Amino acid sequence: MVMDIFERSQAARTSILNKLKQQVEGADYSKLPAEKGFCYPQLPVADMLENFVEHLQANHAQVISVSAENVYQVAINQLRERGIEKLLCGKGSVLAEPLQATLDSAPEQTLKLSIYDSHLADCKQEMFYDMPASISSSRWLIAETGTLVLWPSASEPRTLSLIPPVHIVVAYASTLHANFATLIHNNQWQAQMPTNVLLISGPSKTADIQQTLAFGAHGPKELIVLLVNDLI
């Protein structure tokens, strides 16, 4: 019998599902035991924020407290300190306009804002070899693990946070959640999963050689978090 592999995939599907169903068909789900989660103590927001920062720092991210007004200037300063003259920002990102305005207001700045406005396939060389830094926003924050939740979109593509060696994230304290479970639950992610969600908790790292931690394995070597405390 000759069957192409994709037809065979259908046959495999039937065979696998039949084998499994034979075992569990008609199982009474009402008999499943109750699943009890751990009740984590509820912390005041200030403590949660402190935990968030501590965890991120423990994972070698640089966290800088900024005001809503100076966030862009601080970003520019950070890059200047590193001698970086080019910063990638998403097209239509909420950060693009104010960043450009900040740059324009100080003509002595040497930093150039580059806009992610073409398909990755068309700018791969530049992305991999000539893009020293990027900036993106985070949608939510998780206190328990010191995590930034990125919700990549057409205006902030996912590779923005992945390819350039220095990644700056603008984070708002008001988006902080106690943990991943409450974040998903409170915002009903089930109903709105986008193409891709990314949880980032530090710069790229590896301990694959003799359990020795090294940063910048494949992703950013540095993660700079500009934390705006908009709760006060």
Place this chain on the structure above:
Amino acid sequence: MTVKIQEPEQSESKYAETARAFRQNVKKDLANAELRENFHGAMNYLMAKRAASFPSDDELETLRNQCKLIKQRALLKLPYLLEKLESNLQANGIHVHWAETITDANEIIAQVITSKNGKHIVKGKSMVSEETALNDYLHARDMEILESDMGEYIVQLAHEHPSHIIMPAIHQNKKQVADLFDKHIDGFDYTTDVDALIGEGRRILRDKFCHADVGITGVNFAVAETGTLCLVENEGNGQMSSAVPNVHIALTGIEKVVELLEDVPPLLSLLTRSATGQAITTYFNMITKPRQSDEKDGPEEVHLVLLDNGRSQAFADEELRQTLQCIRCGACMNHCPVYTRIGGHAYGTVYPGPIGKIISPHMLGLEATKDLPTASSLCGACGEVCPVKIPIPKILQRLRTESVKVHSGSPDELKGAGSNRKPMEATIWKIWSFIHKHQGMYRFSMWVATRLRGLLPSKLGVWTQVRSAPQLAPKTLHERIQARQPRG
């Protein structure tokens, strides 16, 4: 474009042969002092990291119970969740393929690559692709496939396979990695500095990511409810493999499906803490769709290959089904006194350590793996740390029973059942049982044994290679008590 082919030859996994060589592998690797030192150091490190990440026993135990139940619920609904996963993935624009055997899985992947004219393939870390020996398969078809996880990259350079499921190159120290780079990488400036070694890997692999047309990854959790594939990683190579090339192929076992998105957070928390003691990994990547028309990056096509390869055999028995609760954290190997001493390669299987001993018999059959279930002192360390409470020692004991039972030829029997049954051994246990269930016979035998204590040889096979022989007492406890306390 598809190529018409004959039914595939059911070639045995290459790991069947290496698993059969378990005893020889053990002898060789136990004698390698450097290897033992590498494993000893690494396991102590990982055990300490895990312990520190669970400061509260109460939290740990609650989470373990919760996650065990989450996985058991998913398994009880498995076929229906797989159907739901498939329909949600398809609705999201992701292609779903099914494979019963490793050859089929490899062939599906090769066909997808060919249909997209793919030539340069990068692979994130995937133990299932080790299971199918995908690299060999694609190499044989002139496709370049490069491992991109640092540990996997090292292992690929060395023409080895991973010795640990989380830290593939744990058997090598930095000097050995430096020597390997020196041998294989042109213009490598010799150093044993880990930062510099990783920097070298980064340089080479970035170039590959930039030019790859297909990326292959595994999956940590596949969420049926939303049709979402989750990837857990620290390096960013999983993202590089799934976001940069034009095609992303994810390969996973059918047991990785979970029912709800809300099932993910407790599993993730236990996975990373059990594995490396991290509260969370650097990246947690949730993929639900291929690139949408307004998006600038991400793959145009996403494929998921669901592999059985013996899992449905484990599923068919309620006790053995618990094997499929595994979330591949590696904690059982980190805490295993046998794994620590013999290392990951000695097992000869893709999955080493305690979990390897209970999953491999379903993949390779009990004949090829007959030495694995017995290679345990049943100390229980694995069961104690397992985040989803798989009773590994109990399952080992069960597999021992399966491998020494009389082969019945029934279709429900495990593949290779009865293949470790030795007539002599079976007879000895029958005699043993006869003596021990007849008290008079037992007391007489022990009386004789103790009277003949002088005849007990001082050499007792392997026991006395490192130990002195035990001395039988002049009189048994039974006798002494009878003399002391006549009522009995």
Place this chain on the structure above:
Amino acid sequence: MTELNSQHLRHYPNKPKQVYLYGTCLADVLFPDSGIDAIEFLEQQGIDVIFPQGQTCCGQPAYNSGYQQQAKSVALQQIAQFPLDIPIVIISGSCGGMMRHHYPELLKGEPGIEAFCERIFEFTEFLVHVLKIKLTDNGEPEKVAMHTSCAARREMGVHITGASLINQLDNVELVIHKQEKECCGFGGTFAVKHGDISAAMVADKSASLVDADVVRFVSADWGCLMNINGALEYQKQPLRGEHIASYLLARTAGKKAGETDNDS
């Protein structure tokens, strides 16, 4: 499924007048002194000890080797020897684990099996939780280590009760040795079937006990003791392990530890 370390979940009876002693096959032919010592110790606590002469072996060796039927028939024979509804005290954590945690499954459906398993107490567990014993140390100051067998630790919680007894001895300092939790490599037939691996394990265990710089070590399991003592003797190390029943009897009775009342 076995719930590990079940001590804290267990309901303990009041101090009984009578108990059974389960001596174990290993102690029977190799180390009967510890059985006699355990009986003497319990008698000193005012307990009448019955040793049924029909007991043989708990069945664990066959059970762990995959010979279920053979294990089962031997296990049934054991149960029949202990008809009275009184505690059964076992001087081995590993045999105790077998009878308390593995019998329910092995002997599923046998009448009264749950009640039988409820009567199983490991020796140190019995002293701590049932007798709520208070020990008086009459021995000289010394340092000892303790090795707990894996089944004793994970199924019976002996690392807790054993240590709590040693810690009651005022003149004894309990030293925790390196990799204290790790298996000694015995594992019954494992030591023979995979002798190379077992040898590597006992080499490390004996080395860490020697490194602990103690005069002796104690254990509640003869399997491990036979393994580790055999290795130490082979290595010509003076250090030896002793059963905790003998050790406690010696310390509390003012007899010198290590001294045994040989064949009397």
